[in-house]
Amino acid sequence: MAKVTLEKIAQEMGCSKVAVYKALSDKKGVSEELRARIKTYAESVGYVRHPSLLEAKNKKFIFFISQDFFLMPSEQYYSTIFYFLSAECNKSNSVLQIAFLEPQKTFERMEGVIASYKPDGIFIAGQIDEAIMKKLDKIVPAVIVVDYFSPLYPGNYVYVDNFHLSYILTRFLLGKGHTHIGFVGDVTKTSAIADRYFGYLKALNEAGIAPDADWHVNVNIERNIDVPVISFKNLPTAFLCHCDAAAQWMYTSLAIKGLHIPDDVSVVSFDNTALCDSLMPKLTSAGPQKDYYAKKAFGAMLEVLANRNRTIHVPIKTNLVERGSVRTI
Structure with a gap:
């Protein structure tokens, strides 16, 4: 199947490429009638927008994580991913705020944080209940689960096998x-x-x-x-x-x-x-390399922001680093 481009959509709709871009990006400059026709046609031909840093410019994100995981003295896994993910957000002049998951009334506490901060998207580090994910999808534009995958719920996952x-x-x-x-x-x-x-x-x-x-x-x-x-x-x-x-x-x-x-x-x-x-x-x-993990997680967020109806699964490549703790027998 030939690749569907903005130019091809513009030709079919009888308008400019700029008009198509504005319509699909929900920007001003096109009539609502034309916007609806363009979106309907784009969806019918399987068009998928390619995200860019513009998708996350000047936005707010939350990184939810278990406090036990993040604050352990020897914990260097999620904290390092958070550090690199925050750096990715900074590149688009966006902010990543950390928030801790509570063991009791988890969703209610998350809902309170979300209502207060009003993020454009959230990252969840580690395992999360599928019922909570389902509720979050109704109140947050984009949810990316980092370092966990569940076959029971069609969420957006960036994970290690x-x-x-x-x-x-x-x-x-x-x-x-x-x-x-x-x-x-x-x-x-x-x-x-x-x-x-x-x-x-x-x-x-x-x-x-x-x-x-x-x-x-x-x-x-x-x-x-x-x-x-x-x-x-x-x-x-x-x-x-x-x-x-x-x-x-x-x-x-x-x-x-x-x-x-x-x-x-x-x-x-x-x-x-x-x-x-x-x-x-x-x-x-x-x-995994933590900087690579963070880049993939942020890229997944851009994909979801650009294509709200798209479900993303991103497996992360890993490395085995041999040091001095194993002998050959």
Whole structure:
């Protein structure tokens, strides 16, 4: 099918290209009758507007996130994405305001913030209930969910394929000769952790390895006030931690037991934050580039602002960065 352009629409409508642009951008300068005819025709031929920074110029956005995620001392994932996303907004002279998600009456609190700030669009970081997303779509022009995907609701998602990433990371450990691999993370807490766990299981299954229940530390150890002392009857040769912060706590827990990384136990994790380079040895981790993530999230916002009826799913590419926390056996 030939590409539908503004020029082709103008020819069909018998008007100028500028008139078509104004009509589709809801700008002044064309009659309402012509605007309606142009929009109806454009939709019938499948025209999709290409967004630009003009779509977000002088606009206001909110970045909703769980306070626990953002304010954790070791948290460098969402805070870094927010930093780069704010920079993207600044390029169009727009403002990104942060707001925290409350565990109780979540939608009502969000609705209050939205009513007060009157944003042109919102970003939501992490997992959010589909029922809340449905309500938000009725009161906000554009909603972009960052770092989460749900097949249950047709929202706009910019996300990492955690299942596939975990599969690749587990295959990496298998390639290093590890067959006794543990997983650290509470699979009931978020779909991201569950996806990572099942990706890990798939890789083990393909390798003909039955996971030992004792290898699964089914708790988010980075959330503990005290450093956890983990006891294993059958210690794995490697741990796959659900995030870099969990891996940091695993470093400490293993050190308390007199074990050394990677000589005694190898450790890998997800997110690939700056924390990885501050640990000794430096941590092997897989995750997205945060500036790239932010650019894609902002680009998705522009797409939705330009095409309000369009649903966007943007998978984010990731990198596995090998450092010093894994040995070959």
